Amino acid sequence: MAGRIDRRAILPRALLLAATCLLLPSAAAAYVGPGAGFAVLSSFLTLLLAFFYAFIAVLTWPVRQLWRFLRGRNAFRKASVERVIIVGFDGMDPELASRWMRQGKLPHLARLAKTGTFRPLATTHPPISPVAWSTFLTGVNPGKHNIYDFLSRDRQTYMPFLSSAQVLGPRRRLGFGRRAIPLGRPRVKALRKSKPFWRYLGEAGIFSSIIRVPVTFPPEPFSGVLLSGMCVPDLRGSQGTFSFFSSCQGTGGQQEGGVLLPLVQDGGEWTGELPGPENPFPEEGRLDLTLPLRIRPDAPRRSASVQLDGQRITLRQGEYSDWIAVRFRAGFGISSRGICRLYLKSVEPHLELYVTPVQIDPRRPALPISHPLAYSVYLGKLQGPFSTLGLAEDTWALNNGALDDPAFLDQCYQIHAERERMFFDALEKTRRGVCICVFDITDRVQHMFWRHMEPGHPAAPKHEPPDSGVIEKLYQRMDALVGRVLDNAGPDAIVLVVSDHGFKSFRRGFNLNAWLHREGYLSLVSGSTVSEPWFRHVDWQRTRAYGMGLNGLYLNLAGRERFGIVQPGEESDALLAELREKLRGIADPQGGQVAIRDVFDTREVYQGPYRENAPDLLIGYASGYRAAWESVNGSVMGDVFLDNTRPWSGDHCIDPHDVPGVLFANRPILGEQHSIADVAPTILQLFGLPVPGYMDGKPWTIRPEPAPIPAGPVAAPASRGF
Amino acid sequence: MSPINSAFDFAFQPFADRSPLLSLALFAAVSGLLLLLNYRFISNQRAIRRVKNLVQAHLLEVRLFQDQLGVVWHAYGKLLRATLAYLGWSLMPLAVAALPITVVIAQLDLRFGARPLLPGESTLLVVHLDDSAAVNRVALQLPDGVVETAPLVRIPAERRVVARLQTRLSGRARIVVADGAEQTSKEIVTGTGLQPVSPERIRGGWFDRLLEPGEGALPPSGSITSISLDYPGRPLTLGPIPLNWLVVYFLLTLTAAFLLKPVLGAEF
Numbered sequence: 007m008a009g010r011i012d013r014r015a016i017l018p019r020a021l022l023l024a025a026t027c028l029l030l031p032s033a034a035a036a037y038v039g040p041g042a043g044f045a046v047l048s049s050f051l052t053l054l055l056a057f058f059y060a061f062i063a064v065l066t067w068p069v070r071q072l073w074r075f076l077r078g079r080n081a082f083r084k085a086s087v088e089r090v091i092i093v094g095f096d097g098m099d100p101e102l103a104s105r106w107m108r109q110g111k112l113p114h115l116a117r118l119a120k121t122g123t124f125r126p127l128a129t130t131h132p133p134i135s136p137v138a139w140s141t142f143l144t145g146v147n148p149g150k151h152n153i154y155d156f157l158s159r160d161r162q163t164y165m166p167f168l169s170s171a172q173v174l175g176p177r178r179r180l181g182f183g184r185r186a187i188p189l190g191r192p193r194v195k196a197l198r199k200s201k202p203f204w205r206y207l208g209e210a211g212i213f214s215s216i217i218r219v220p221v222t223f224p225p226e227p228f229s230g231v232l233l234s235g236m237c238v239p240d241l242r243g244s245q246g247t248f249s250f251f252s253s254c255q256g257t258g259g260q261q262e263g264g265v266l267l268p269l270v271q272d273g274g275e276w277t278g279e280l281p282g283p284e285n286p287f288p289e290e291g292r293l294d295l296t297l298p299l300r301i302r303p304d305a306p307r308r309s310a311s312v313q314l315d316g317q318r319i320t321l322r323q324g325e326y327s328d329w330i331a332v333r334f335r336a337g338f339g340i341s342s343r344g345i346c347r348l349y350l351k352s353v354e355p356h357l358e359l360y361v362t363p364v365q366i367d368p369r370r371p372a373l374p375i376s377h378p379l380a381y382s383v384y385l386g387k388l389q390g391p392f393s394t395l396g397l398a399e400d401t402w403a404l405n406n407g408a409l410d411d412p413a414f415l416d417q418c419y420q421i422h423a424e425r426e427r428m429f430f431d432a433l434e435k436t437r438r439g440v441c442i443c444v445f446d447i448t449d450r451v452q453h454m455f456w457r458h459m460e461p462g463h464p465a466a467p468k469h470e471p472p473d474s475g476v477i478e479k480l481y482q483r484m485d486a487l488v489g490r491v492l493d494n495a496g497p498d499a500i501v502l503v504v505s506d507h508g509f510k511s512f513r514r515g516f517n518l519n520a521w522l523h524r525e526g527y528l529s530l531v532s533g534s535t536v537s538e539p540w541f542r543h544v545d546w547q548r549t550r551a552y553g554m555g556l557n558g559l560y561l562n563l564a565g566r567e568r569f570g571i572v573q574p575g576e577e578s579d580a581l582l583a584e585l586r587e588k589l590r591g592i593a594d595p596q597g598g599q600v601a602i603r604d605v606f607d608t609r610e611v612y613q614g615p616y617r618e619n620a621p622d623l624l625i626g627y628a629s630g631y632r633a634a635w636e637s638v639n640g641s642v643m644g645d646v647f648l649d650n651t652r653p654w655s656g657d658h659c660i661d662p663h664d665v666p667g668v669l670f671a672n673r674p675i676l677g678e679q680h681s682i683a684d685v686a687p688t689i690l691q692l693f694g695l696p697v698p699g700y701m702d703g704k705p706w707t708i709r710p711e712p713a714p715i716p717a718g719p720v721a722a723p724a725s726r727g728f
Numbered sequence: 729m730s731p732i733n734s735a736f737d738f739a740f741q742p743f744a745d746r747s748p749l750l751s752l753a754l755f756a757a758v759s760g761l762l763l764l765l766n767y768r769f770i771s772n773q774r775a776i777r778r779v780k781n782l783v784q785a786h787l788l789e790v791r792l793f794q795d796q797l798g799v800v801w802h803a804y805g806k807l808l809r810a811t812l813a814y815l816g817w818s819l820m821p822l823a824v825a826a827l828p829i830t831v832v833i834a835q836l837d838l839r840f841g842a843r844p845l846l847p848g849e850s851t852l853l854v855v856h857l858d859d860s861a862a863v864n865r866v867a868l869q870l871p872d873g874v875v876e877t878a879p880l881v882r883i884p885a886e887r888r889v890v891a892r893l894q895t896r897l898s899g900r901a902r903i904v905v906a907d908g909a910e911q912t913s914k915e916i917v918t919g920t921g922l923q924p925v926s927p928e929r930i931r932g933g934w935f936d937r938l939l940e941p942g943e944g945a946l947p948p949s950g951s952i953t954s955i956s957l958d959y960p961g962r963p964l965t966l967g968p969i970p971l972n973w974l975v976v977y978f979l980l981t982l983t984a985a986f987l988l989k990p991v992l993g994a995e996f
Contacts, residue, residue, distance in 0.1 A: 059790040063800050070795065213795065231792060316993075380788050387785035435789075435799050 081211035082438065084694025086710070089437065089499040092685070093491055094142075094219065094444030095484055096135055097452055097658060098505035100126045100668045106481055114489035118503065118670040121712040126666035128681040129507040131611045132557035132624050133662040135236060135449065136170055138506035138682055139220035144200035145686030145701035149614030152199040153221060154621060155555035156245075162568045164541050166554065166640070168245070170198050170221045170237040173373070194224035194373055199616055200700075203686035204228055204440060210695055213439035215432035218425060220444060220506075223396065225377035231435075232377045233385065233428065235444055238396040240363040241283045241334075241344040241372060242294070246397050250408040251278045251299065253357040263402020269301065269357060276301045276357055280314065282334035282364055283342045283372075295334035295342065303353050310350050310357065321350040326416065329391035331367060343370045345391045349413055360408050362417075365395045385428050392424040399450035404653050411467075411653075414454060415476065419483075422447040426487065433494050440689060445487075451480045452509045456656025460511050464649040492672065500692065500708065505667035506682060512657035514594060515634025515650050516601050516627060518553035519642045525588065527551040528642060536643035544642065547571065550581060551622075554640055556633050556659040558621030559585065559605075566618075582607060582622060589625065594647050601647070603628040603661040613702075626661030633659065676707040733941055736835040737924065744921045749964055749976070751922060752840060756977050759832065760984030763825055768994035770821040777995045779817060782810040818996070831938060833974070838924040838942050840973035842959035844917040845895050850877060852958045853891040853914065855905055860884040862907055862951035869904035873897025874916060907951050914955040915943055928956040 082088065104124075107116040118124060130138045130148060132155065140153040148154050158169040176190040198221050204214040208229030216222065220236030240246055248264035251257075253276055257268045269276035279296040300313040308323040315332045327348040335341045344364040351358040366372050368386035375394050376382035385392065398421050404414040422445060429443035457465040458472040466472060488503055495501050519537075522528035529548035530537055537543035541552065546569035549562050561578055564570040572578050586605040594601045604626035612620055625633070635652065636644045658665045669680050683703030690697050691705040743751035767773075786807040793799040845851055855866055863882045866889045870876065878892040893903075895918045902913040917925045926942020931953055937945055946952055964971040985996070 055787055059787070059794070059800075063790065063794045063797070067797060378792065381792060384785050384788035384792055387781040387788065390781075435793055435796070437796070437798065 082693070085212075085692065086694065087498075087500050087692045089495070090440045090689060090692060091433065091491060091495050091499055091501045092440070092442040093488060093501070093503045094139075094442065095448040095503065095505045095668070096139075096220070096444060096446045097449035097507060097509050098481075098484070098503075098668050099452070099508035100124075100666060101508065102477065102481060103668055106478060111478065111482055112485040114485050114492060115503070115670055118488070118492075118501075118672055121714070122673050123669060123671035123675040125669045125675070125678075125680050126508075127504055127669040128679065129662045129665060129667050130682065131606055131608075131662050133507040133658050133660070133665045134556060135506055136221045138667070139236070139444070140170075140198055140200075141683045141703075142504070142506065142685050143202040143204075143219060143222070145203060145683055145697075145703040146200050147612055147614060147683065147702045148620065149608075149612030149617040150200050150700065150702070151614075152197060152616035152619055154619070155558055157555050158197075158619065159554050159560065161566055164544075164546070164552070164567070164640075166540065168197075168237065171196055171223050173239060173243050192373060196224050196226070201698075202226070202228070203689050204230060204232075204442075206690055206695055206698075207440060207693060210693065212693055213436060215436045215439070215441045217429055217432055217441075217443035218446070219442055220396070223375065225374055227377055230377075230439070231381045231432070233382060234375045234396070236396040236446070238366065238375050238394055239373070240365050240395050241342055242281070242364065243284065244363070246363040246395050246400060246402065247281075248363055248400050248403045248408055249280055249361040250403070250406075251276075251301075251357075251359040251361070261402070261406045261408075263400070264406060264408060266408075269359075272300075274302060276303070280332070280346075280361060280364070282332070282344070286336050286340060295336055297332055297334060299359075301357060301359060303357050305354050308353050310353060310359070312348055312350075312359065314348075319348060321348060323350050323353050324413065325350060326413075326420065331391065332364065342372055343367045344372070345394075347417075349409065349417075351409070351413070360403060360413075362393075362400060363395055365393060365398075368392060368394050385431070388431065389424065389427045392428070393421045397446075399446060401450055401454055401654060404454050411455070411458075411473070415451065418447050418451055422483075430490070430494070433491070445484070448480060448484060448505070452477055452656045454653050454655070456509070456511055457653065460513075460655075463511065463655055464513055464651050465653060465655040488670075495672070497712075499672075501672040502685070503668065503670035504682065504685065507658045507662070507667050508665040509656050509658050510629040510660060510665055512632045512650050512655055513630045514596070514601065515636070515648045516592075516625075516631055517634040517644055517646050517648060518559065518625065518637045519640065520634075520637065520644055521589075521646045522551055522553060522559075523642050524646060527585070530642060537641060540640040541642070544640075551585060552640070553625075553633070553637055555621070556638055557624045557626075559623040559625060561622045563622075578622075585623060589623075594631070596647060599630070600628050601631040602626065603664070626663075627659070629660060629664050631660065632657045671708070672712055674709040674713050676709070680706065730937070730941060732831060732835065733924070736838075740839060740922060740924075744923070746922070748840060748922055748962060748973075749966075752836075752964070752973060752977055753980050755832075755836065756980030757984040759829075759977075760981040761988055763821075763829075763981065764985045764988050764992055764994050764996070766825050767821045767996045768992055770824050771996075772817055772820075773995050776814065776817045779810055779814045780995065783807060783814060786810060821996075831941075833977075834939050834941055835924075836973070836977065838926065839922055840962055840964070840977075842925050842927055843962040844919045844921075844923050844925050845959065846920070847896055847898055847918055848894065849918075849960075850892060850894045853893055853903065854956045854958075855889040855891075855952055856954045856956075857887045857889070857907070857951045858953050859951045860887050863887060863889055865906075865908045865951075867906045869906065871897065871901035871903065871916075873918075874901065874903065905952060905955055910947070910950045910952075912946055912950065912952055912955070914957060916957060917959075925959050926957075927959050928954055930954040 106112050130141045134155055136153050136156055137148055140151040144151045153169050155169060157166040159166055172195040174193045176192055204216055205228045207214055214230035216232040218233055218235035222232055223234035223237045225232050225234050246263055249267055250264060251267045251269050253269040257266050259266050267278050269278045278299045280299050282295040285293055285295050297315050301310050303310045310321055312319045317330060319327045321327055329345045329347055331345055333341050333343050345367045346364045347362045349360040351360055366375055368382035371382055399418045403409040425445055432441050455476040457463040459474050459477055527550045529545045530543050531545045534543040550572050551561050553559050561572045562570045563572050563574055563578060572581055589602050589605045591600055592602045602625055606624040606626060608620040634648050684706055687697040687701050687703045687705040697705055786803045789803040790800050857863060863884045868891055873896045875894050876891055877894045881890040897918050899919060900915060900917050903916055904911055904913045914929050915926055917923055924942060928940060929943045929946055930936055930940055931946045931948055964973050964976055
């Protein structure tokens with residue numbers, strides 16, 4: 007009786023499924039049918055895959071060891087340390103750290119200062135994160151790694167572009183009528199030059215885990231795992247574009263870092279459209295792909311129910327949603343997947359909903375954001391979706407009023423919690439080698455909350471009492487994090503805590519382009535008295551110098567810029583000298599303070615093959631000053647000196663001598679002068695690898711053991727000069 | 729006839745003269761849908777999603793950190809834990825589905841497990857008894873169109889009686905089996921098409937009847953414990969490949985469920 011089964015055995019065996027199917031999954035499935043089959047099949051495949059991997063790993067382990075041995079890659083043979091852990095706190099300021107250590111508020115950092123090292127860490131020219139972290143990871147000055155600011159300029163069009171990476175379309179497209187269907191994924195071209203030190207380690211067989219170090223996008227292959235940080239774009243290809251929906255009449259338009267969108271009433275609900283990535287078929291209609299959004303407010307409960315991409319999310323006022331996976335469909339089976347969070351800002355009198363930039367989903371990355379590609383998938387599966395955007399903390403949303411202070415702070419700490427989880431997971435995985443994680447929260451919170459700490463700041467809160475303890479609490483949180491890292495590290499690992507720069511107040515803006523215009527170096531087309539962003543009304547035929555970015559000043563050099571009029575050589579030298587002379591020591595008419603401490607000629611501060619891409623001069627603002635908002639984007643308008651009234655109230659894009667970073671270590675490091683460029687050669691030396699001659703940094707001498715803990719309260723030594 | 733039998737007879741009526749593979753595929757698709765709905769609404773979907781992600785994460789962990797044996801072995805431990813957790817979360821929908829699936833499989837087995845006899849085809853009828861003395865009392869009363877092609881074989885040691893029969897009728901008829909004064913019967917089905925056939929009639933209560941739903945239970949008072957009729961198997965083939973109906977049903981159910989999974993947003 008072929009094909010018949012013993013039916014009397016079905017139920018009893020079905021009830022024994024859980025145990026049976028583990029051992030004999032196929033037999034169990036046959037008896038209990040497809041219901042259990044779902045579970046069994048998945049579990050069985052999982053176990054099969056796992057044991058296949060295990061088999062391969064165990065089988066090939068001796069072969070791999072032998073291969074390493076034969077190639078002389080006994081990785082740790084000359085190493086003086088087995089593990090180095092680097093905790094990066096973007097923007098941690100030595101002066102603030104010192105103050106709160108003395109007050110006993112940062113016990114773990116103070117302990118490092120007492121038994122190991124605490125020094126200011128010289129930063130780069132200019133002291134901007136992408137520049138400084140690029141130097142950190144390559145050990146070279148910007149003339150060799152080619153990163154001078156967040157933005158660089160196109161010499162042909164005078165338009166800006168992201169200095170670290172360029173996202174290009176797919177290599178091939180398939181013509182289909184009037185449409186061109188992209189074949190493959192977009193490509194990403196790295197613009198940062200030179201070689202990160204972890205590639206040298208990898209070549210020597212030393213494993214590294216690199217988490218969110220800035221300017222690591224696109225990720226480069228090496229022996230280890232890496233999750234890209236600053237400069238990872240959102241799904242729109244921007245560095246972060248939030249969406250802010252409002253039922254208030256007249257809402258709409260583009261803002262810096264975001265877009266304001268109107269909500270349209272539809273019965274008891276409100277509808278809008280969430281903008282997504284660029285439409286690959288723009289000729290068919292809209293430039294961007296969108297997703298419909300439907301909100302049903304519940305005013306008495308101060309909540310709303312949001313329907314987005316087939317999901318219904320209920321939010322209370324002042325509450326963030328979890329990460330929501332969304333999919334923008336372009337047709338022809340082409341779609342882009344991303345993640346975003348919603349924040350219900352208010353229900354009444356106007357319904358207001360903030361949506362984070364739609365970010366690359368780490369579980370299904372639209373662009374490679376990790377090495378190997380599977381690493382972001384692993385992290386996404388392990389801890390759930392997480393923020394992948396380079397500049398994840400949405401400072402623009404706070405700057406433009408889409409978020410308020412508590413909502414922004416909440417967002418920062420949510421993102422920070424994600425980073426902590428992945429960092430401690432990396433620590434667990436990296437028992438030998440190098441483990442690095444850079445935390446951005448220190449930078450973002452200091453940028454946005456400095457006004458709370460400084461009475462009289464033009465941007466100080468006017469309607470509510472300032473929360474002067476935000477930054478102090480932030481430092482305490484970071485101190486606690488360091489404590490947990492030290493516990494994890496044990497006595498043998500070397501732990502370094504570094505920051506790329508410090509922080510100062512940003513009270514007044516210096517409008518460089520307005521000054522250049524006033525002084526006759528920059529001209530506008532006839533009939534214009536101001537210029538819109540990106541030099542729209544600048545007359546290049548009569549312009550000799552222009553400012554772009556946070557510290558850069560460029561000559562309009564003949565033979566370099568498309569419409570250059572300044573002849574290289576004597577004329578350009580004379581003009582540079584003249585500009586330096588006029589700008590250095592320039593005083594603010596309001597109070598008479600010096601606004602620009604120094605002006606640096608990049609021929610003097612940079613060496614390397616990419617120096618020609620650098621600005622010609624770097625403005626070294628004095629503490630309290632920075633480039634005005636009106637100037638950094640190539641606008642020419644307004645007064646030369648302006649109050650900074652935006653929440654972005656602390657900054658570091660000033661004279662680098664005024665904003666060194668921090669260097670803490672759990673070992674004494676000899677010497678007095680330490681630079682961020684020294685980190686890379688120091689790591690190579692610790693692992694017994696030769697330091698390449700092109701590196702500008704010098705390896706530190708690190709004592710093998712911590713100093714004994716002196717008796718008495720732990721506090722930072724006062725002799726640091728803070 | 730039980731209501732369950734009636735319901736399945738009604739459901740199979742349109743497929744009586746159609747390809748068994750087609751009808752099986754349709755039933756598998758419906759089963760896949762119902763099982764998926766069962767998972768969707770009975771199980772803790774969030775927990776299943778979470779634990780599946782963990783399983784995948786630990787698999788990736790093994791691949792990403794393959795040079796570090798300590799990490800790899802640790803990952804295996806976590807993988808095993810996550811897999812067990814996954815099975816744990818699957819138990820509830822499984823428990824809910826177990827009984828209905830048992831009924832469905834028993835009913836499908838009536839139709840796909842064997843085919844009716846063809847006119848002129850021979851078969852064996854076996855009467856099982858609980859008393860060896862009763863072996864000699866057993867007598868058959870055959871309906872018109874069914875003949876004995878050999879004398880009854882009585883095997884007291886095995887407490888059974890075997891008859892070789894040939895059918896020339898078309899349709900359903902009953903063979904009366906007498907144990908002295910007590911009589912019972914067994915259905916014999918001759919014909920073509922997708923008809924339910926009951927290879928065995930047994931004693932027992934409702935549960936046994938659930939599993940052997942083709943005919944009512946034998947009376948508990950007599951000596952006869954079961955009567956079986958040897959129907960030929962129903963061959964399902966995919967081209968030259970012979971297939972077991974249960975395997976086909978299982979695979980098609982899973983396929984349907986996988987295809988419908990994104991539509992229903994169910995996780996399993």
